[in-house]
Amino acid sequence: MPSPRFTVAYALTPKKTRSFMQQKLEAQARSRGITFVALDRNRALIDQGPFDVILHKLAGKEWRQELEDYVQKFPDVIVLDPPGAIQQLRNRQSMLQDVADLRLTDSDGQVRVPKQLVVVGDSSCIPSSVAEAGLKLPLVAKPLVADGSAKSHAMSLAYDRFGLSSLDTPLVLQEFVNHGGVLFKVYVIGNAIKVVRRYSLPDLGEGDQVGFGVKSFPRVSSAAATAEEADLDPEVAELPPQRLLDCLVAELRTRLGLSLFNFDMIREGGAGNCYYVIDINYFPGYGKLPDYELLITDYLVELARRKGKKLGSGGPALAFEESPSAS
Structure with missing residues (x-):
């Protein structure tokens, strides 16, 4: 029986998309049962999804309101991270x-x-x-x-x-x-x-x-x-x-x-x-960090577990199931 998919929608600037959404991240995530989806900024956010996670680095009152409306409609979605916290x-x-x-x-x-x-x-x-x-x-x-x-x-x-x-x-x-x-x-x-x-x-x-x-x-x-x-x-x-x-x-x-x-x-x-x-x-330049795709994927797998979704080990990624710390 195939593992349930875990969908992560992202709304990033073009520059952040190029640096963060690298092929090695998408491949690693896919092997663990995680799918990345680019949000369509020409459509209302509330008309898209539902998604398990919204990953974003956008600013402005309009975007913040869109996220608040979306959470009202889909209270189980995880927003990384809350706009109010980012503001500080x-x-x-x-x-x-x-x-x-x-x-x-x-x-x-x-x-x-x-x-x-x-x-x-x-x-x-x-x-x-x-x-x-x-x-x-x-x-x-x-x-x-x-x-x-x-x-x-x-x-x-x-x-x-x-x-x-x-x-x-x-x-x-x-x-x-x-x-x-x-x-x-x-x-x-x-x-x-x-x-x-x-x-x-x-x-x-x-x-x-x-x-x-x-x-x-x-x-x-x-x-x-x-x-x-x-x-x-x-x-x-x-x-x-x-x-x-x-x-x-x-x-x-x-x-x-x-x-x-x-x-x-x-x-x-x-x-x-x-x-x-x-x-x-x-949300710094993770793309410059060695093995960032393993750390990001491990964290998304942990979020899936919190939501009651058990994702696949993804074969080669199994060796990296525990997130490494600084050494």
Whole structure:
């Protein structure tokens, strides 16, 4: 008797569709009894389906209303993830609030957020606002809105008061924390955690003439800047403790109400047990993550089991039934 199918409809931007909906994902999912269906954006969502899961990365009030209407009609559908939960990550003023509120205990480390300031007014007021807030230069400048666009990922390093006045608002200013030039990208897919290293901004020596004005960085943690095979100092390259990641991810999943996200983490000074979360992204570029198709499929199989659907093992995929964690 054939296994029941589990239908996952997706509504993604063209760019996200190309990076995420790769042949290896569809083949892996098909072997486990999962079918992906592209939603027809020229038809009303409520007239399509029914589906077991709706996977999306679209924004806007109209889309949010369509999803709400669909859930009213098909209450058993699983929406990944709820638009209301995603909204918090679209604004860097609220993005890190849940991390700032954390008080992790017995987790093999500390997790903090950089001291930061939100500026929405005229750029000429930035130097005085920074002085009043007691922030120390240099400062990392990031756009306030984090909508997944290339512009929202652009960042700058402001070295002096003159540089601050040239920045575009609205923005978030974060104190720069030396971290050994390595950033950890922590990917979350349901209960699975995967960590990869990326090169980041180099450390700045105290009192050094490190620069003046503003220096722009299009995206310091891009896939091209991988540090997985680099010859790094072992202490700098060491991944965050698994126990710390497990505790942090469990808290964030609950507080954010999300299942598909990643966050950028740095280790203060490149050594020790004090870490900073500096950014959180919804539905990140999973296509760049090795074996992402196995992690995504495993999570969808788990969702099917929660709904009472027992899917097939899919032959070769059986060896990957348990979602791997960071190692």
